[in-house]
Amino acid sequence: MINQMQERYARHFNLKEIGLEGQEKLRQAKVLVIGAGGLGSPVLYYLAAAGVGTIGIADHDKVSISNLNRQILHTSADIGRKKVESGAEKLLSLNPEISIIMHDMKVTPENIAALLAGYNIVVDATDNFTSRFLISDYCFRLEIPLIEAGVQGFEGIILTIIPGETPCYRCLYPNPPEDRKAFEGLGIVGATAGIFGSLQALEVIKRITGAGKTIAGILVFDGLDGSFRNVKWSQRKDCPLCGQNPTNL
Amino acid sequence: MKVIVNGKEVTLEQPTSISNYLKSKGVEPQTVVVEHNYSVPDREKWEEIILNDGDNLEIVKFMGGG
Numbered sequence A: 001m002i003n004q005m006q007e008r009y010a011r012h013f014n015l016k017e018i019g020l021e022g023q024e025k026l027r028q029a030k031v032l033v034i035g036a037g038g039l040g041s042p043v044l045y046y047l048a049a050a051g052v053g054t055i056g057i058a059d060h061d062k063v064s065i066s067n068l069n070r071q072i073l074h075t076s077a078d079i080g081r082k083k084v085e086s087g088a089e090k091l092l093s094l095n096p097e098i099s100i101i102m103h104d105m106k107v108t109p110e111n112i113a114a115l116l117a118g119y120n121i122v123v124d125a126t127d128n129f130t131s132r133f134l135i136s137d138y139c140f141r142l143e144i145p146l147i148e149a150g151v152q153g154f155e156g157i158i159l160t161i162i163p164g165e166t167p168c169y170r171c172l173y174p175n176p177p178e179d180r181k182a183f184e185g186l187g188i189v190g191a192t193a194g195i196f197g198s199l200q201a202l203e204v205i206k207r208i209t210g211a212g213k214t215i216a217g218i219l220v221f222d223g224l225d226g227s228f229r230n231v232k233w234s235q236r237k238d239c240p241l242c243g244q245n246p247t248n249l
Numbered sequence B: 001m002k003v004i005v006n007g008k009e010v011t012l013e014q015p016t017s018i019s020n021y022l023k024s025k026g027v028e029p030q031t032v033v034v035e036h037n038y039s040v041p042d043r044e045k046w047e048e049i050i051l052n053d054g055d056n057l058e059i060v061k062f063m064g065g066g
């Protein structure tokens, strides 16, 4: 068994940034991925493959056919199934050595604190601003590192938020857009979600193992232009969440 | 007059407010946030802030899909 486990992660062991020690850190980590959709699919696959010992999946949705252009965790045979169940099945078949915790629920102000409790890192892979602001506010208050990413069409952004160290989500977006419904259900190329979910998984692995440095500021990708851009976004002194006089959000 | 917008040099014919710059590019203000000279002005100030030679402007879209 030990040999088999060693072999699974053989390509991590010869990386000086991970090695046996990093692998043990991954095994002990508890990561919550909120949203098992376009971003969540690659995040979950890569975290499971990397041997993150405990992975929580939170999603209230069921698989529908229009999800399948991007949500590669699910297949046509899963249509109508709960995403948490469909997801857990794939991840455990990829890596039976890890634990998956299914949270079949929609995040709300009432349940979010209990959901986040006990996790070391949270990945926001949701598809709407209401959930995103809720998750970012609570992760900041509970001092949990949060890997935020959002995609649209051929474009996307990612920011790693370490409370007390980096700008927060509200430093970038002080408030949700005026018409937040207008942003729901917009087009997304699956591969764009794939890029950003993979970047989120990489940020998680780096954070757990201490490899490299986190994405400072924001990384913006324009797929039509084929370009990445690193934006050193500033922390807002008047940020409603992490600023000098936070407002009661 | 030259300003840096999203890391690229842009020539402006005349001093322009952030709001008017966005308008000239066909950007709906409600769909973006901006950083001007490494600080983040309130949305309400975008009409007043005039872009000067050498200014740095970052425009980031609201992107929340997944």
Ligand SMILES: [Zn+2]
Pocket (backbone or CB within 6 Å): A167, A168, A169, A170, A171, A172, A235, A236, A239, A240, A241, A242, A243
């Ligand atoms: Zn902030």
